[in-house]
Amino acid sequence: MSRKKTHHTKQFKLDAVNYHKEHPDLTQAECARNLGIGVSTLARWEAQFRDNDGDIPTIGSGCYESEEQREIARLKRELRDSQDALDVLKKAISILGKD
Structure with missing residues (x-):
């Protein structure tokens, strides 16, 4: 259970x-x-x-104590996700650029 x-x-x-x-x-x-x-x-x-x-x-x-804090947390998550995607793209470009 x-x-x-x-x-x-x-x-x-x-x-x-x-x-x-x-x-x-x-x-x-x-x-x-x-x-x-x-x-x-x-x-x-x-x-x-x-x-x-x-x-x-x-x-x-x-x-969250306020809607502003909720929005800040959402934006921080969105920024982190975008940075992760950018890092993956940079790594892919560096790998493909070596050929």
Whole structure:
């Protein structure tokens, strides 16, 4: 039986990290169980929180705070795809140009 992947909002992730901080008497496993998430998930969010100066990135989750951010992400993907296609064409030209 496969599990459906749950996407949590950025706010939920931040709240989960803060919940563990606010309850030092609870273990990480107990906090995770109380929140209905896995221990490794909570540990990953806490590591991201530490590594990103109190922020948790939500890359690829589709959770955008505004339509502008959604459009920026779409344009960045489009630019990356165009650059990849250009790199392939450059490589093909260099290979064909050697003959």
